[in-house]
Amino acid sequence: MDRVLVTGGAGFLGSHLCERLIKDGCDVLSVDNYFTGRKENIEHLFGNPRFEALRHDVTFPLYVEVDQIFNLACPASPVHYQFDPVQTTKTSVHGAINMLGLAKRIRARVFQASTSEVYGDPEVHPQPESYWGKVNPVGIRSCYDEGKRCAETLFFDYWRQHQLEIKVVRIFNTYGPRMHPNDGRVVSNFIVQALKGEEITIYGRGEQTRSFCYVDDLIEAFVRMMRSDKDFTGPVNIGNPAEFTILELAEKILNLTHSKSKLRFLDLPSDDPKQRQPNIELAKDKLGWTPKVALEDGLKETIAYFKKVIA
Ligand SMILES: NC(=O)c1ccc[n+]([C@@H]2O[C@H](COP(=O)([O-])OP(=O)(O)OC[C@H]3O[C@@H](n4cnc5c(N)ncnc54)[C@H](O)[C@@H]3O)[C@@H](O)[C@H]2O)c1
Numbered sequence: 635m636d637r638v639l640v641t642g643g644a645g646f647l648g649s650h651l652c653e654r655l656i657k658d659g660c661d662v663l664s665v666d667n668y669f670t671g672r673k674e675n676i677e678h679l680f681g682n683p684r685f686e687a688l689r690h691d692v693t694f695p696l697y698v699e700v701d702q703i704f705n706l707a708c709p710a711s712p713v714h715y716q717f718d719p720v721q722t723t724k725t726s727v728h729g730a731i732n733m734l735g736l737a738k739r740i741r742a743r744v745f746q747a748s749t750s751e752v753y754g755d756p757e758v759h760p761q762p763e764s765y766w767g768k769v770n771p772v773g774i775r776s777c778y779d780e781g782k783r784c785a786e787t788l789f790f791d792y793w794r795q796h797q798l799e800i801k802v803v804r805i806f807n808t809y810g811p812r813m814h815p816n817d818g819r820v821v822s823n824f825i826v827q828a829l830k831g832e833e834i835t836i837y838g839r840g841e842q843t844r845s846f847c848y849v850d851d852l853i854e855a856f857v858r859m860m861r862s863d864k865d866f867t868g869p870v871n872i873g874n875p876a877e878f879t880i881l882e883l884a885e886k887i888l889n890l891t892h893s894k895s896k897l898r899f900l901d902l903p904s905d906d907p908k909q910r911q912p913n914i915e916l917a918k919d920k921l922g923w924t925p926k927v928a929l930e931d932g933l934k935e936t937i938a939y940f941k942k943v944i945a
Contacts, residue, residue, distance in 0.1 A: 642706035644671030667691040692729035711817035719777035726781030743799040750806040760911035806873025810849030811939035828893035838902035840881035847874040848932035851925035858921040873912035874925040
């Protein structure tokens with residue numbers, strides 16, 4: 635039985651991962667400072683003897699005995715990561731150093747939740763892993779983008795220098811139940827606005843495109859990646875290549891919620907990427923993985939969750 639540490643275990647993705655790992659027979663330790671994560675996300679696991687939760691900030695060292703580490707701790711939405719940008723960089727960079735140091739000490743396999751934001755505002759579309767990105771180092775998104783880039787650098791240096799078994803995934807927009815209702819991410823924003831009958835706020839003219847991966851598909855890829863051959867380090871893109879404009883997403887959500895909300899167009903924030911679509915050929919080849927859940931089906935599950943939250 636594997637003992638697995640999940641940092642950010644009370645967050646949106648982390649809570650789904652804890653749940654899945656317990657189902658697979660692992661002993662799971664969630665480590666979270668509850669900055670954006672919530673105990674409600676994991677409270678259904680509290681009585682399970684395979685589950686433990688620890689309040690801890692990953693910018694400080696941690697010593698525990700485990701076989702695998704999934705490093706997910708980091709606020710993921712712009713409103714949250716821009717709230718305290720210095721802490722965001724520290725979480726990515728010091729958090730990575732602490733988890734890699736721990737992994738080195740106990741010889742654990744270590745996984746990094748990186749992001750498509752390492753590609754910045756890409757000139758290449760869709761983005762393969764070999765693309766180095768176009769990132770502003772001094773903008774308001776840089777704490778997140780550059781923090782994640784530096785974390786990747788650290789992972790690869792620990793691999794080269796200390797022969798650590800690393801697994802790096804670059805996550806593209808993911809959605810599903812347990813997203814934070816106020817995180818300002820497009821799917822949660824639109825659903826909450828539609829359910830409350832408020833205006834749907836669209837940045838720019840809504841012509842920018844995004845791809846949306848349902849959380850269950852993403853977690854399946856995480857598990858496959860962690861179990862993959864030790865020579866496969868990544869980075870590997872994980873996301874759903876089906877591309878939609880923001881306007882199309884708004885229209886789908888309005889239809890599924892039967893909402894009469896009107897659309898409201900706002901200025902585009904600076905450094906907002908115009909296009910975002912993963913090239914997932916590597917994940918298909920190395921992990922035998924493709925996303926299975928269609929946008930409408932995933933949206934239905936997510937809408938059902940937000941209906942309960944709002945009620
Ligand atoms: N959801 C996505 O679409 C997406 C896309 C790209 C990358 N990611 C990455 O996946 C990971 C999880 O994202 P999420 O969507 O679940 O976000 P989330 O905000 O729901 O989860 C992040 C978790 O990390 C915790 N955390 C933050 N700082 C911490 C610290 N210093 N110490 C301990 N815990 C801390 C938060 O409390 C939260 O529980 C993040 O690393 C994020 O960058 C997510």
